[in-house]
Amino acid sequence: MPMTVWRKSSKSATSDNTSCVEVAALPYNIGLRDSTDPQGPKIAIPSAAFRDLLDTVKRGELDMP
Known part of the structure; x- marks a missing residue:
């Protein structure tokens, strides 16, 4: 079974460089997890x-007012 490779955006860096969402390409889906809890849900x-x-985010439709 291939190992899942989790990635986070280089643009999501914070002062502690850990608070972000990570994504992984899976065979039929995209996986999402919290980088601060890699063993969690x-x-x-x-x-x-x-x-x-991603398209919705890029258009700014989810931006906070």
């Missing part, structure tokens, strides 16, 4: 839904 969403989420 994880979710998997379909790749198309993840692309939609």
Whole structure:
């Protein structure tokens, strides 16, 4: 079984460089987890839904007022 490789954006760095979401390419989904708790809960969403989420974020539709 291949090892899952988790990645986080270099743009998500904070003062402690740990507080962000990590993503992993899975066979049929995209995995998401909290970088501060790598052994904790994880979710998997379909790749198309993840692309939609990224597009929504890039358009600023989820920005706080």
